[in-house]
Amino acid sequence: MVKVDKRKLYHLDWYLIINGLVLFAIGIMNLVSATSSFYSGSYNFIIKQLIAFAVGVVLIGVIIRFDYRIIANNAKLFYFISFGAIVLVLVWGMAAGGARRWISIFGISFQPSEFIKPVIVLLLASILCEKKRDKMLLGLKDIIMPFVWVVVPFVLIVLQPDLGTGVIIFLVFLAILWFIGMKKSTYAVLLSAGMVIPFVAWRYILKPYQKQRIYTFLNIDSDPLGVGYHTKQAMIAVGSGKFFGKGYLHGTQHKLQFIPEHHTDFIYTVFGEEWGFIGSIIFFLLFISFINRCLKISQQAHDDLGSIIAFGLAAIIFLQFSINVLMAINLAPVVGIPLPFISYGGSSLISVLVSVGLLLNINMRRYMF
Numbered sequence: 001m002v003k004v005d006k007r008k009l010y011h012l013d014w015y016l017i018i019n020g021l022v023l024f025a026i027g028i029m030n031l032v033s034a035t036s037s038f039y040s041g042s043y044n045f046i047i048k049q050l051i052a053f054a055v056g057v058v059l060i061g062v063i064i065r066f067d068y069r070i071i072a073n074n075a076k077l078f079y080f081i082s083f084g085a086i087v088l089v090l091v092w093g094m095a096a097g098g099a100r101r102w103i104s105i106f107g108i109s110f111q112p113s114e115f116i117k118p119v120i121v122l123l124l125a126s127i128l129c130e131k132k133r134d135k136m137l138l139g140l141k142d143i144i145m146p147f148v149w150v151v152v153p154f155v156l157i158v159l160q161p162d163l164g165t166g167v168i169i170f171l172v173f174l175a176i177l178w179f180i181g182m183k184k185s186t187y188a189v190l191l192s193a194g195m196v197i198p199f200v201a202w203r204y205i206l207k208p209y210q211k212q213r214i215y216t217f218l219n220i221d222s223d224p225l226g227v228g229y230h231t232k233q234a235m236i237a238v239g240s241g242k243f244f245g246k247g248y249l250h251g252t253q254h255k256l257q258f259i260p261e262h263h264t265d266f267i268y269t270v271f272g273e274e275w276g277f278i279g280s281i282i283f284f285l286l287f288i289s290f291i292n293r294c295l296k297i298s299q300q301a302h303d304d305l306g307s308i309i310a311f312g313l314a315a316i317i318f319l320q321f322s323i324n325v326l327m328a329i330n331l332a333p334v335v336g337i338p339l340p341f342i343s344y345g346g347s348s349l350i351s352v353l354v355s356v357g358l359l360l361n362i363n364m365r366r367y368m369f
Helices: 006-010 014-035 043-063 068-073 075-092 112-133 140-158 163-180 184-205 208-218 229-240 267-300 304-328 346-364
Strands: 094-096 099-105 108-110
Touching: 014 043, 014 267, 014 346, 043 346, 068 075, 068 112, 068 304, 068 346, 075 099, 075 112, 075 140, 108 112, 112 140, 112 163, 112 304, 112 346, 140 163, 140 184, 163 184, 163 304, 229 267, 229 304, 267 304, 267 346, 304 346
Parallel strands: none
Antiparallel strands: 094 099, 099 108
């Protein structure tokens, strides 16, 4: 264990920290508005979110004390712990809204699938960094074991069902393979599989309500008062914000409960309605700035291990941000994907802050060699 001295604190990426704090502050403000119409008031949600933030900050402090290479060397241990928790969800987890995704211990519930996101990145980076270092393109044999490590938790997560988290994990896996580089034959096989998998998923994996979401995405006006109602209302909310928005705490669509899960998966609709086009542009620029900083850390990392980890974490943030926003305006099918820093959910927030801790760790130690 390495003590964090003033020299290391000086090398913290304060741009990333400030950018993240601004996004979190916006998230808290937005959450106050999103939950203000709830019968129990917003305080309970805000307190829980602030507690999760405090836990995440403590974890950041722990993470930056250890060299990221030491953390990556223990990636399989973290993987098996996370995997065990996911298995435990299927056996002993809490059921809510037709899904079994949470474990409750001493009255504290958490979602294990959120924590496996950064763990998968650590594991893949530790397995594949030698190929990146030796500038070797990945062949089919090189991706078989990484694929197995990813697909097993992917299947269990989809069975919960939590298709959104499963999709993120698999897309991050593909993004890391692309970042390292693959042979043409590997690309050909993956593209061929990509044309077959949707048909297999449609026939054997997707549940009826998930298929219905895809139907709604393709033709939202087919049943605007039925299955397409909530998606239609989400679009109306964002559109009603117009150029400058209705003003903070003055959104009507979410206060009248027209939008489902408007404090979690559909929370962007609250922001879009109250802050309008101009506010959304600033909001997007803050996310783009944060993701760009993550990519810069990847580019400037001391070694390929750090570079892959930082890129993978940037991919998680980018994919969650993009899919969540596109889902809210019906440019992507509805799936359960939280908006980083913004959506209510302690597990999601802590997972994001763990990723921030790893990014700060990688950036700090490029000065320490």
